[in-house]
Amino acid sequence: MVDIKKKPDWLRAKLPSGPGYMETRRNVDEHSLHTVCESARCPNMGECWSRGTATVMILGNICTRSCTFCAINTGRPTELDLGEPARVADSVARMNLTHVVVTSVARDDLKDGGASVWAATIRAIRHRCPNTAIEVLPADFKGQAEHLDTLLEAKPDILNHNLETVERLQRTVRKTARYDRSLWVLEHAKSRGFVTKSGIMLGIGEKVEEVEQLLRDMRKVDVNILTIGQYLQPTSKHAAIDRWVTPEEFAHWKEFGLSIGFDVVESGPLVRSSYHADEQSSHFKLSGHAATA
Secondary structure, eight states: OOOOOOOOOOOOOOOOOHHHHHHHHHHHHHHHHHHHHHTTTTHHHHHHTTTOOOOEEESOOOOOOOTTTTOOSSSSSOOOOOTTTHHHHHHHHHTOOOOEEEEEEEEEEEETTHHHHHHHHHHHHHHHHHEEEEEOOOOGGGOHHHHHHHHTTOOEEEEEOOOOOOOHHHHOSSSSHHHHHHHHHHHHHHHOOEEEEEEEEESSSSHHHHHHHHHHHHHHTTOEEEEEEOOOSSTTTSSSOOOOOHHHHHHHHHHHHHTTTEEEEESTTTOTTTTTTTHTTTTTTTOOOOSOO
């Protein structure tokens, strides 16, 4: 294991600053939005907010799952905010976004896993911002196809669902999720005609051959976009960092991913699921409702 206090130089993130950052801050606060940028302690928050982008997190900020890599609070959610979809849409319109990323906590306490709120949010954004590409990053809905279809029928443009780590480490890192179920989410969305995307972390104990197999498994279900970043331990209670992955290794995985058929690969120490998501979508002809559900 490594000393998490001694980060290498290549993990230095941009500090929050500038008018773009302050405007994003005001927008998030005025609309009472949750963002994964804050809740998950994303290292790119300063850079992304300065560019006027943020990843909105719906369904509250308390997750019913307790993944050992994630900084989001876990517990039993106390409310369901039905006014949230309209506020999210207002925020997207105010920011004049060409591409928005929406994620959520897992809501296993709800009968539909929050699928109806997901659909309402997508439709609200589409109504207010018909030319904005919508990327969604939901949980797995416990493998219930009817709930995933509720989301997909609202017609987002990109379905993003992260496998996070190699198959051997799933039970350690994602206690309630399953490797095969996450692949099913991606495969099901692809069968409905959607652009699909997934991401993983390195530096959490994986082996080279396991990463290769993971990426090949993603390609078997025709995932289009891949993101790879360094795992950063949120607190001493979370899963330990195994190693600092060098920029050279990240470059290798980008080359490998492209060689086996991914359309886009973002691979670097500070890369996260929504990092430069707007630039990634430029590789596809997204008009705001590209998929046909």
